Amino acid sequence: MMRLKTHLQYERDFCNLMKEKCFHTERVAASGRRKxxxxxxxxxxxxxxxxxxxxxxxxxxxxxxxxxGVIEKSAEFNVVPLLAIYFKSRHSSQGRGRWVMKRLDKNVKEVCKNDRSDEI
Known part of the structure; x- marks a missing residue:
């Protein structure tokens, strides 16, 4: 039986991808569990x-x-809010999934798999 990736693994994959692009990353432990x-x-x-x-x-x-919450806190601390979405492949013939990164603001309502990532 194939084990599905957890959200934690996608966070790790994103961190590794950004490290390869010479960014420094810090994963926030228990990010979705705290008040x-x-x-x-x-x-x-x-x-x-x-x-x-x-x-x-x-x-x-x-x-x-x-x-x-991300948009409001980022404005409060003068940092950029970013949404990183991993679009999974539905079939092995489609290859691996794809990351799309978008800067968040109140006008962003949806992100499509074929959208271009914003420059960061």
Whole structure:
């Protein structure tokens, strides 16, 4: 029986991907379990700091909802809110899944599998 990846593994995969691109990452332990938790990963570049919410979906479209806390806290601390979505492949012939990264604001309502990632 194939074991499904947990959300924690997608967070680790995202951190490893960003480390390969020369970013520094810090995963926030128990990020979704605390009363005041906001993001899953904090991402540092030489010029910016990002609060990242990591999500995964098997659908071709991810509807953005329930992420107001990330947007509000990032504005409070002058960091950039970022949504990292892993779109899973539905079939092995499609190859591996795909990461799409979008800067969050109140105008972002949905992200599609074929959207281009925002520059970070």
């Amino acid at each position: 005041y938790s906001v993001c899953d990963v904090i991402l540092f570049s030489k010029t910016e700091v990002f609060m990242v919410e990591v999500k995964s979906t098997a659908s071709d479209v991810f509807r953005v909802k329930g992420l107001h």
